[in-house]
Amino acid sequence: MPKITIDGKTVECRENIPVLRAALEAGFEVPHYCYHPGLSVVASCRLCLMQMKMPHPKTKELDWAPKLFPSCQTPVKDGMEVKFDSQLVHNNTNHVMEYYLINHPLDCPVCDKAGECYLQDYTEDYGPATSRMVEEKNKNPKKDIGSQTLLYQDRCVLCTRCVRFTQEVAGTSELTVINRGNRGEIDVFPGEPLENPLQANVVDICPVGALLDKNFLFQQRVWLLKPTKSVSPADARGSTVYIDVNDDRVWRIRPRFNEKVNEWWISDESRFSWQHVHSPDRLNIPMIREESALRPTRWPVVQEQIRAQLNTVASDGGSRVAIVLSPMMSCEEAWLLASFVRQSAPQATFVIGYVPVEGTDQTFPKGFVISAEKCPNRRGVETVIEQAGGPSASWDEFLTKAGGGEYRFALVTGGYPKAWIDSTLADTLRKIETVVLHDVWASALDDHLWLQLPSATWVEREGSFMNADGLVQPFDRALKPLDGVVGDGQFYYELAGHQGLFRSRKVRELMAAELPTFGEVFVPREEPEYAH
Amino acid sequence: MSWNAIDRKTVPAEEMGPGISEATKEKIRSFFPRYPSKQACMLPALHIAQDELGYVSLQAMRDIAQVLELPPAAVMDVVSFYTHFWTHPRGEKMLMLCRSLTCELLGSEKLRARIEEKLGIGDHETTPDGKFSFMTEECLAACDHGPCLMVNEKMHKCVSVEDVDRILDDPASDRLDIPRSDTYDAPPKA
Numbered sequence: 001m002p003k004i005t006i007d008g009k010t011v012e013c014r015e016n017i018p019v020l021r022a023a024l025e026a027g028f029e030v031p032h033y034c035y036h037p038g039l040s041v042v043a044s045c046r047l048c049l050m051q052m053k054m055p056h057p058k059t060k061e062l063d064w065a066p067k068l069f070p071s072c073q074t075p076v077k078d079g080m081e082v083k084f085d086s087q088l089v090h091n092n093t094n095h096v097m098e099y100y101l102i103n104h105p106l107d108c109p110v111c112d113k114a115g116e117c118y119l120q121d122y123t124e125d126y127g128p129a130t131s132r133m134v135e136e137k138n139k140n141p142k143k144d145i146g147s148q149t150l151l152y153q154d155r156c157v158l159c160t161r162c163v164r165f166t167q168e169v170a171g172t173s174e175l176t177v178i179n180r181g182n183r184g185e186i187d188v189f190p191g192e193p194l195e196n197p198l199q200a201n202v203v204d205i206c207p208v209g210a211l212l213d214k215n216f217l218f219q220q221r222v223w224l225l226k227p228t229k230s231v232s233p234a235d236a237r238g239s240t241v242y243i244d245v246n247d248d249r250v251w252r253i254r255p256r257f258n259e260k261v262n263e264w265w266i267s268d269e270s271r272f273s274w275q276h277v278h279s280p281d282r283l284n285i286p287m288i289r290e291e292s293a294l295r296p297t298r299w300p301v302v303q304e305q306i307r308a309q310l311n312t313v314a315s316d317g318g319s320r321v322a323i324v325l326s327p328m329m330s331c332e333e334a335w336l337l338a339s340f341v342r343q344s345a346p347q348a349t350f351v352i353g354y355v356p357v358e359g360t361d362q363t364f365p366k367g368f369v370i371s372a373e374k375c376p377n378r379r380g381v382e383t384v385i386e387q388a389g390g391p392s393a394s395w396d397e398f399l400t401k402a403g404g405g406e407y408r409f410a411l412v413t414g415g416y417p418k419a420w421i422d423s424t425l426a427d428t429l430r431k432i433e434t435v436v437l438h439d440v441w442a443s444a445l446d447d448h449l450w451l452q453l454p455s456a457t458w459v460e461r462e463g464s465f466m467n468a469d470g471l472v473q474p475f476d477r478a479l480k481p482l483d484g485v486v487g488d489g490q491f492y493y494e495l496a497g498h499q500g501l502f503r504s505r506k507v508r509e510l511m512a513a514e515l516p517t518f519g520e521v522f523v524p525r526e527e528p529e530y531a532h
Numbered sequence: 533m534s535w536n537a538i539d540r541k542t543v544p545a546e547e548m549g550p551g552i553s554e555a556t557k558e559k560i561r562s563f564f565p566r567y568p569s570k571q572a573c574m575l576p577a578l579h580i581a582q583d584e585l586g587y588v589s590l591q592a593m594r595d596i597a598q599v600l601e602l603p604p605a606a607v608m609d610v611v612s613f614y615t616h617f618w619t620h621p622r623g624e625k626m627l628m629l630c631r632s633l634t635c636e637l638l639g640s641e642k643l644r645a646r647i648e649e650k651l652g653i654g655d656h657e658t659t660p661d662g663k664f665s666f667m668t669e670e671c672l673a674a675c676d677h678g679p680c681l682m683v684n685e686k687m688h689k690c691v692s693v694e695d696v697d698r699i700l701d702d703p704a705s706d707r708l709d710i711p712r713s714d715t716y717d718a719p720p721k722a
Contacts, residue, residue, distance in 0.1 A: 142537040190543035217535070
């Protein structure tokens, strides 16, 4: 591990990283725009320049070199000595910041980025208080460059992070810099818009408010948002995300750094996977069939009824009982439900629920993968079923048997972002005498259900998902469940005979006794802020 | 959406302009062996396209991108960087008058007055019949023979006011012995 001296302080740093990164990781504040650890280095913003000791050409003694060096482009070397806190460096930063503000429209009050904008932050720290610019500022029209993004060129600092992102990470190269000098601007080729499955990441990596998310445009001031650490349910990769919430509403999802899965990026599917959470069509009252119609009931009643019903149908051990564990469930919920059912119906069949698959896995040039499997926890639920022992079946086997009338009782869990029970599926499930459906949406099966239980979305739950590579990652609750809905974890916790509040950590400790895999969850390391 | 934004997602067919011919594409391909990569062939490709069309249309950029196996945005990047590539139609003959110091001292202002009087157009304008476009340039790199006037790619040196009339009337005033793109970075003769 090389040791370098920054501003007189010796720090130990990782090998082969730029000085800028070493300084940020050691807690120094170094302004920068163009540097992003996930992209190539261009050293074009000129903000991170530093002083460095070099051998004097004549005396060969180490001395401060008269010119400044870009710290993002200088790799660390053992024994090197650099300086960020010097008059020379400060002068440079001040002058560069003045340049950046020459054409800036100063429209922070209406800018979505205000509050997390690095032009704002650096201007406050290093920029001029007033502008010496008397000439008219360059003005550009706002451009609609893609289905998710808008470009407001006046705010751009031409760091070219977005251009490099489309070239290197997405591999589609829609964005480019046109014209030159003070007329330089970001643009797409007319008729070739920014359309790729990772496109909205450019909004995150834009250090200023030039690239804007159409879904988030003028929605919220960012300082009102509270981030919650979560995991994306959009595909089997389990990208880690922040869910930004205010006023009991999700406003946006941002990527959370994860060195093992998604690094700094998320797919657009993950980013917009929250929209069904606020759908007015969601179920929110538990219903029970009384006198051939579904009528509202209360959650404690539901529990009693399920217990009683299960005891009746499972008097023979439960060979005609099927429990469908959806791959949208968290590991904890699946485990609680499975352990509850195994107690009263040791011969019940556990079924891994419907696994939505779209196309094939998409791999991007730098290794980002969008999985074809559009559910977060197939492996987790499979692990739980395997450990629970006893009969199990795949979704197709279950459907065949159900169609043949082999089951008398089934508890089916859903939780998919879209209504998923079509009429064919409903017809098959009608062959089962008693069906309990724990799902987010109303369905074609409603006229046959014995119990219809509203499910909470993953935003309103806590737990962990096991991704396609077997990595168990915890997610926190960002919102309280919809009025009338009890969180799935809490419901199964009480059903399994526990008392008190369901906490995923506590349940994982219980699980770990049987399933050591869940004893330890993976939490990605904290990264310093790279100006987003 | 609460903002008025210009739409870059779609483009009307008439704005795409003409594409380049198969022969031009073949000519571009013939330059490939001279360069380490197809991308490196960008500048000659643009010159060749501009030789054919008079300017580099959006469709031509697309065609070049296809030939060079690049995203069209990369071609637009280069076209917009250099002022000598035109992205809109111009007159058949492009008059470029030097306005820098040496030519100015040697009388380029008189030439400018004569051109504007004779053609009735100012800087960056095109005659209604589409025959001439006129613009001033910073330096044409022939200060020892000022004042200089370029007609398309043909350089006229030591131009007098009388020469202007002759140059404007001469249909061959822009004729180069060989097109510029043929001389462009030519391989050494064996």
